[in-house]
Amino acid sequence: MAGTQYRGSEIKDVDQFLNDSDGLESEREKEIGQHIGYRYDVNLVPDYKRITPFLSKYMEVMGWDDLNWLEDVHMGYEEGAAAVFDRNNNGWVRVPESVDLPDNQQDRDMIAREFLIKFQMSDRHPLVSLRKAYMKF
Amino acid sequence: MASVSDAELKNMTQDERARALGMTTEQLTGKQLYVEFDPDAEERFTYPWAPEVDFNKRTELDCDGKTTTEVNSSIRDLMAKGYGTIVLHNPRGMHSLGVGILSKLNLIIEGSTGYFTVGLLDGPNVRITGRVGWSCGENMMSGTIMIEKNAGSTFGAAIRGGDLVCRGSVGSRTGIDQKGGTIIVGGDTGALSGFMMQRGRMVVCGNAGKNLGDSMYDGTIFVGGDIKSLGVDAVEAELSDLDKAWLTRKLTQYGLMPDKGVDHFTKVVAGKQLWNYDNLEPSEKKLIL
């Protein structure tokens, strides 16, 4: 479907970026030694049948009827490891190897969302220190 | 990182605080930051510093005679006291109302507001009974914003997440630089909507002006009415069953489901013929994500 794939790096397999950490496919990618685009389908909308109890509770606490901003959060892959991109510190957060990855992207996305919320709301998140250092009021 | 007490931090300049907490450029340069964290340590759904608010605890605030700063400070004070539902009266076109709220809250604005209304939002549910000026919800991270009447231009500029909904019509350049989230317009949108859109979804139930989706990198735009013209590198795509299900769910959720359903919507995506990502350095690419 147009708009869901990436020029030069089509996502054909759920484990594509686990099996090939470079993810270099096209001639252009090989030439520059760099993967072009995201390591997940940014336009994939969530399948609400696969929502986890934690995420349902999050929606309830926030007063939302759906996953809201988490609709844009997906399980991605960095250097062959499952990771979720954290916009609050502009970097990937690796999912521990001890976590079993389901065999489909939708279930993986739910894990990524849950994991990201837990990290962002933790007092170990770098934003806590950033806030202390730079908050003006 | 040296241990520094809050009292010591309070007496420091911003620069000293940053250094004391180990935030120098040199220390942040490393590719990886190792943070020990236990996902099951504590169940939290809001940021650690966020005030505990109760949606059932409601209060009213009259904006008449107050400056924007006074109103916005009052909102923070009320949240610190646990109020989870705050109703603002008599905004009368004030600019920058309710900006930078980073936690859960029900904010109801009775009336119309000016520029940059509820920008930089991260969490709240906002309902505005009137109209909003330019750049409503700009840089929104999460939450919901519902505007009952019309909105000005650059509606939802650079939003990264959450749902921004206008029941009426909006101005030009809607969702310019949109990086995520959902923008829904019940009526029409002006020229250059979705300009340089990077991801997320935009739904326009009415008509769209010229150059829709010009130079969009990614994301999806759905239009129920006529499109005056598509912008450079914006192309029509097939509406999938998943798209229809998503549209039906979202539009029903906000009471904007057209009587004739969603089959007539046109889907617009990036043609990706203008992509220049491959010219970027890896670090720059990360910033775009």
Next chain:
Amino acid sequence: MKSKKADTEYALRYVISHDGDTSKMAAHIEEGEGVEIMSMGSGLELIKDLGDADDVAALYGLNDFQGTHGIGHTRMATESDVDIRSAHPYWAFPYNDVSVVHNGQITNYWIMRRTMERNGHRFMSNCDSELLAVYTAHNLSKGISLEDSLRQSIGEIDGVFTYLVATKDQLGMAKDTMAAKPLVLYESDDLIAMASEEVAIRAILPEEIDTTDPYDEEVRVWQA
């Protein structure tokens, strides 16, 4: 000729009765040393000064003005001087009853100015907004309707602009092709209100009203 009460030592307002060529009369008035006509009209009066809008309004007694329509402007100078000459509304010497307020930047100002100057028009300032007044007055003097002039300007004037024109019996607006400059419009059976910001309209209409943003290339003209 009789003088109305002078509000300041430097700005004088006169009511003049005359027959014949207005431009010749205007040129004759300016023959006096240090005399410059800031505006002239049989239906419109232009007030310009420096300072806070409230202060200027009070100084010239604007609240006592009676009429069908008015336009106003507070200027944040970006590309020309802060002086009375560069303040809006603009008019075009010696055409009476044309006034313009503008928000934007005109990028073909010098080309258009030279074109207008070759047609014999005079510019009083170096502010690009003045071009719109001269351009409009030029078109009106050629028998082009205000609405057509506004439409024509969208194709002929380059840059970003939203501008309003008031004539003796009409009020018009035009927005450029990029719709880059704001305008909020309130329209009811007995009142039209337009402003760059909602807050200006709400200052005079505090009750809940419906307002809209005109789109790109939109032109509207209302009859007084």
